Amino acid sequence: MTRRAAAGMFPATVPPAIRREGSMKTYLDCIPCFFKQAIQACTMLELDKDHSKQILDRVALALPSFPLAATPPEMGQLIHKIIRQETGNPDPYKELKHRSNEIAFTLYPALKQKVKTAQDPLLKAVELAIAGNIIDYGAQSDLDLQNELDKIIALEEQRIDREDSRLFNYSGFIDSLKKARTILYLADNAGEIVFDKILIEEIITIYPDKEIHVAVRGGPIINDCTLEDAGQCGLDKTTHCISNGSDSPGTLVHLCSGEFQALYNKSDLIISKGQGNFESLVDEKKNIFYLFMVKCRVLSADLHCELRDIVLKKGA
Amino acid sequence: MTRRAAAGMFPATVPPAIRREGSMKTYLDCIPCFFKQAIQACTMLELDKDHSKQILDRVALALPSFPLAATPPEMGQLIHKIIRQETGNPDPYKELKHRSNEIAFTLYPALKQKVKTAQDPLLKAVELAIAGNIIDYGAQSDLDLQNELDKIIALEEQRIDREDSRLFNYSGFIDSLKKARTILYLADNAGEIVFDKILIEEIITIYPDKEIHVAVRGGPIINDCTLEDAGQCGLDKTTHCISNGSDSPGTLVHLCSGEFQALYNKSDLIISKGQGNFESLVDEKKNIFYLFMVKCRVLSADLHCELRDIVLKKGA
Numbered sequence: 236m237t238r239r240a241a242a243g244m245f246p247a248t249v250p251p252a253i254r255r256e257g258s259m260k261t262y263l264d265c266i267p268c269f270f271k272q273a274i275q276a277c278t279m280l281e282l283d284k285d286h287s288k289q290i291l292d293r294v295a296l297a298l299p300s301f302p303l304a305a306t307p308p309e310m311g312q313l314i315h316k317i318i319r320q321e322t323g324n325p326d327p328y329k330e331l332k333h334r335s336n337e338i339a340f341t342l343y344p345a346l347k348q349k350v351k352t353a354q355d356p357l358l359k360a361v362e363l364a365i366a367g368n369i370i371d372y373g374a375q376s377d378l379d380l381q382n383e384l385d386k387i388i389a390l391e392e393q394r395i396d397r398e399d400s401r402l403f404n405y406s407g408f409i410d411s412l413k414k415a416r417t418i419l420y421l422a423d424n425a426g427e428i429v430f431d432k433i434l435i436e437e438i439i440t441i442y443p444d445k446e447i448h449v450a451v452r453g454g455p456i457i458n459d460c461t462l463e464d465a466g467q468c469g470l471d472k473t474t475h476c477i478s479n480g481s482d483s484p485g486t487l488v489h490l491c492s493g494e495f496q497a498l499y500n501k502s503d504l505i506i507s508k509g510q511g512n513f514e515s516l517v518d519e520k521k522n523i524f525y526l527f528m529v530k531c532r533v534l535s536a537d538l539h540c541e542l543r544d545i546v547l548k549k550g551a
Numbered sequence: 552m553t554r555r556a557a558a559g560m561f562p563a564t565v566p567p568a569i570r571r572e573g574s575m576k577t578y579l580d581c582i583p584c585f586f587k588q589a590i591q592a593c594t595m596l597e598l599d600k601d602h603s604k605q606i607l608d609r610v611a612l613a614l615p616s617f618p619l620a621a622t623p624p625e626m627g628q629l630i631h632k633i634i635r636q637e638t639g640n641p642d643p644y645k646e647l648k649h650r651s652n653e654i655a656f657t658l659y660p661a662l663k664q665k666v667k668t669a670q671d672p673l674l675k676a677v678e679l680a681i682a683g684n685i686i687d688y689g690a691q692s693d694l695d696l697q698n699e700l701d702k703i704i705a706l707e708e709q710r711i712d713r714e715d716s717r718l719f720n721y722s723g724f725i726d727s728l729k730k731a732r733t734i735l736y737l738a739d740n741a742g743e744i745v746f747d748k749i750l751i752e753e754i755i756t757i758y759p760d761k762e763i764h765v766a767v768r769g770g771p772i773i774n775d776c777t778l779e780d781a782g783q784c785g786l787d788k789t790t791h792c793i794s795n796g797s798d799s800p801g802t803l804v805h806l807c808s809g810e811f812q813a814l815y816n817k818s819d820l821i822i823s824k825g826q827g828n829f830e831s832l833v834d835e836k837k838n839i840f841y842l843f844m845v846k847c848r849v850l851s852a853d854l855h856c857e858l859r860d861i862v863l864k865k866g867a
Binding site: 292 | 579580582583584586587590593600601603604607608611612614615618619
């Protein structure tokens with residue numbers, strides 16, 4: 236079958252559940268970035284130029300159906316669906332996720348030690364968990380990833396403005412932790428979940444009476460964490476893990492499973508990791524703390540902070 | 552008429568004359584940049600978000616018809632055609648071009664003096680003409696433009712590697728000038744043509760026996776120079792000016808007028824200003840010298856130089 240014919244079989248329509256109403260959630264400046272993301276994926280997957288162009292064409296054809304009232308992760312979901320269809324590979328990042336988990340897990344003892352010996356172990360676990368959000372599927376080799384992880388663990392390159400409660404609301408987070416009975420932790424990337432595991436274990440140590448659930452993606456999407464990755468890192472031994480039932484690179488609650496929605500509604504505190512979860516949940520009226528590294532200039536401008544800043548932000 | 556209806560009247564098809572065969576001339580990384588350029592134009596024209604999104608949608612719908620064998624200026628031509636249609640304005644940059652010419656022209660006496668007193672007046676005129684290529688339609692105010700021009704005239708911020716003949720082939724340029732009987736000078740932007748006028752006057756002073764023609768765009772396209780701009784700066788008093796008969800932001804010879812093509816074929820030396828002319832002519836088998844400032848990372852990577860480098864490059 237020619238690629239063109241394959242493309243014809245999968246018209247690049249936007250999923251019917253996409254949100255079309257409400258305030259603008261995607262900036263115009265996100266649009267060039269959608270194409271950059273697709274190119275980055277094509278490069279990572281070593282697709283040739285013509286095949287890559289065909290993928291970009293399908294992304295382009297989908298753009299008019301994508302309203303600015305939808306969120307960037309909704310477009311991300313669509314872009315990577317096109318890539319899975321075009322490559323015929325249901326999980327193009329599988330091997331990369333596996334390696335990320337494996338390499339990050341070698342750091343587990345050092346991370347535990349770092350947290351244990353810190354003046355404020357919970358604060359250190361929080362900072363490391365957010366720093367772990369930088370793990371980038373763009374890393375070219377295991378060595379790159381190892382170097383990146385070494386920097387993360389040293390918290391060398393991350394700017395944390397601990398004085399600005401708007402961007403790093405640690406006292407509010409502690410208050411919420413103390414009061415919460417049920418906590419839902421929304422994971423983000425493979426590899427990064429080793430850092431999440433450390434934070435969750437620290438929370439369990441300090442607050443052993445909390446009911447803690449971790450939600451991961453419901454299907455392969457970029458390098459985002461699924462139940463398979465949670466299993467590989469033993470996160471399912473630490474606490475209860477569920478699939479959110481959706482393969483968006485964010486958390487679009489209305490598209491998630493009933494099981495996830497029930498847990499989401501029941502939880503007193505949501506700990507949301509990563510920019511994709513932030514972008515998709517930002518208008519939710521829930522007690523959410525967003526832990527992420529700022530990865531794009533659109534968001535750093537919106538939050539009045541710097542690129543790569545570490546953010547611990549209370550939701551609306 | 553609603554905007555949607557207006558868009559329907561002008562389907563965003565690629566001009567039939569677009570080149571579809573040959574080696575890749577547009578890089579995948581140019582594609583996000585096409586959308587950036589459209590956003591930059593929408594911002595400059597103060598279009599609202601919805602109208603801007605509609606323009607981006609039309610650019611997106613045109614992308615599948617745009618092969619990588621075509622050149623970036625061909626896509627630029629299409630993008631700005633869409634913008635002219637969507638705004639109902641046949642020359643959205645008219646006022647900006649007028650002001651650029653006006654402000655740049657106030658520098659004319661200082662530029663003349665700078666060239667006259669230089670150790671090598673022709674070299675100084677060449678360097679200033681290339682530095683003038685930075686004039687950016689993104690300048691937010693007359694003051695910005697004035698500041699930019701002050702920097703250009705001081706040659707403060709431009710990196711010129713005079714030792715690298717691959718990127719700055721001044722001796723080759725002089726040789727070609729000496730030998731040429733007919734010279735065709737391809738202008739680029741409004742404002743910048745004041746700098747071109749200085750260079751052309753210097754060439755005429757040194758080589759009074761040459762036949763020199765200047766070609767400008769055949770219709771309004773971004774801030775590119777047309778006959779109106781040439782007239783405003785008195786370039787038509789300096790030497791013979793013609794329209795190239797095309798409104799591409801480059802020189803697509805096959806789309807230019809017969810008059811232009813005849814002059815192009817007859818000329819012994821083509822002096823090509825700006826990145827758009829370079830991108831559209833790069834494979835031509837003519838004696839061409841490209842004078843431009845490197846304005847994008849795709850090109851700086853291709854040429855193994857830095858962004859904003861000043862280039863005087865001999866054609867293939």
